[in-house]
Amino acid sequence: MIDGVYLDGIASGIKLSGKRDLGYIFVPDACASACVVTQNVCRAAPVLITEQYRHLGKFKAIFFNSGNANMLTGSAGFKTAEQMQHIAADSLGLTLEEVAIASTGKISEPLSLDKIQAGSVRLFQSPHAQDSDACMAAMLTTDLVTKSTHQTAIINGQTVEVAGMAKGSGMIEPNMATMFAFLVTNVAIESELLQAIFSRAVADTFNMISVDSDTSTNDTALIISRPVCTIDWADPIQSDLYYKLVYQACRDLAIQIVRDGEGMTKLMHVTVRQAPDVTVAQHIVKAIINSPLVKTAVHGGDPNWGRIIAAAGKAPGASACVNVERIALSIAGTCVFQAGEPVAFDTPTLRQHLQASDTVAIELMLGCGSVVVEGWGTDLSKTYIDINVAYT
């Protein structure tokens, strides 16, 4: 973890398993923050509270729990979320506008304020702990592994860092919801600029992954900066290096989330090239990674290119740029369709290759522009159904 960043996690009893479920990240001398929350219209109570303050860019801490999403819990749930923010502010000597909160886990069950209160007394006994593993464990739900990243680059002669952790095993998890991504960085920056950089990186990474097309009600991505390194933001080279650093950290975490996707056995990496604009390219990438028929074909290692083109053709805006006479498609580097005609390829060899790979690369060239958009998805396995068929 980055210097000057404190973090910890404990077991408060919210998770019946007795695993860690309450944690914080605290950056006392933070100079800026940026935050992006779920676009689902139905938002959990903690998201509504964090949403109220995020535009100020003053977050110095995030206080979170797992095991319960505090979603659809009525007015009692909203009060519990307010209390969470108060507890963290009081414990860390911060104002309310400096504390973000987040919850993840089951929907619709009451979140016990008693457990939060009792747990936070223990948790904040050591507000300057540096236990990354405990903190990461405290945010997991059905995740099989923790996810973290630490990216560095030399910019303006200094070592600039972006580090972070994430949780998530589906856009929505078995019983509920929620992707978290909490990052810290060490540059002197205004919150407004950090928000612009972070929003762009989130759009290109976390918003371009999908395990099951279901948008969580609790998703929260947050970055907090300490003013250690100085960057000349007016210099496009330095600015661009820093954007790439943030992008790389987000991309690393996003792919780790997909790799831990519910029931996943293969990562689908889709690239749409030569697109006329970003929006339509994103729609096409999403249509491919969310198509149940493409997902099942990828699961079987089947180079079923017809399904990929059919999925692209149903995307919003496809009429402007998906023309079978002009597109070209490759799977795992093998061109399978071009200029309106199937391209002969060695099907058994390609199938064998796909079945042996843990990643399937799909590239679709549209031939009507220069925009490139990437996205990452999972295959669809029977394990996904096992995980989601009930939550009792």
Add this chain to the structure above:
Amino acid sequence: MIDGVYLDGIASGIKLSGKRDLGYIFVPDACASACVVTQNVCRAAPVLITEQYRHLGKFKAIFFNSGNANMLTGSAGFKTAEQMQHIAADSLGLTLEEVAIASTGKISEPLSLDKIQAGSVRLFQSPHAQDSDACMAAMLTTDLVTKSTHQTAIINGQTVEVAGMAKGSGMIEPNMATMFAFLVTNVAIESELLQAIFSRAVADTFNMISVDSDTSTNDTALIISRPVCTIDWADPIQSDLYYKLVYQACRDLAIQIVRDGEGMTKLMHVTVRQAPDVTVAQHIVKAIINSPLVKTAVHGGDPNWGRIIAAAGKAPGASACVNVERIALSIAGTCVFQAGEPVAFDTPTLRQHLQASDTVAIELMLGCGSVVVEGWGTDLSKTYIDINVAYT
């Protein structure tokens, strides 16, 4: 079948199984036709040809094959589709604008013109056959059952009929695509009015079903009328009675398609009420019936209402009308959420009921309008994955 409607189907060898795969429906004295084809940007060759002529409203026959979708087959495939139309026109004594064609089955394999030619010689030896069963069998792909309907109503003192048949076991089937719905009716009507009535009925029925959210490249719905009954179209009561008849026939076929959905064990019937407009209500219905998490919960008979509300909240336009403080949700007639708060219900009893039912009714009241929209979907089972994991 309706008087004056001729139909048949034979095995031409396109299906390697030796089952029926080539058929026609012929209405020699048709007065009007209406036709709706897939909205997928990537359309099969037969769809492109039918699309060229459908606005004329002069179709008197449809000639179709199953076992091969003639999709992504390049210029050779387009020529084969053109030949199909010529063969049917010559055989039935019709002009090209009077013949619709359709293909369903595997994508991307060449469709053998030789088999079509040889088969059609046998098929059209009896252009006035009346073998519904043979015709219906010839359009099946992975369907487990044939689907037909015959609706009648007394309008203006006459027995008005709408009869039809459909195929489809997914918006896209294992290897490919395609829903067909071919209907006949017996009213004197202009094609333009028939198209308006049929388009509206298709939008409310076939366009509101989903097995797997994948839009076929070959979907074709067609209705042909014989001028037997006369209706006073200026009389809103008679017009409305006729619309309801067409709607009922389409709805009946649409639900039969969902019931035969790939791997399905339970039908999901979603109704959104009190919506401000049709478009947003349709988006919400679709978001619910296409949500993998709702589909898996329905599969398990699990009354997971949080997933339903989360799915509604991610629908386009939801921000205008999905407000958790105002919505109410019921599952199988049991109210589970209202006015921002969960409603206590007997979970084990409801679960037992859902597990024992072959249909799960979901009703979402938005509390901000008077529009009602229905939709029909399937659960998501492991059999769906088995069916779609490969197509060799």
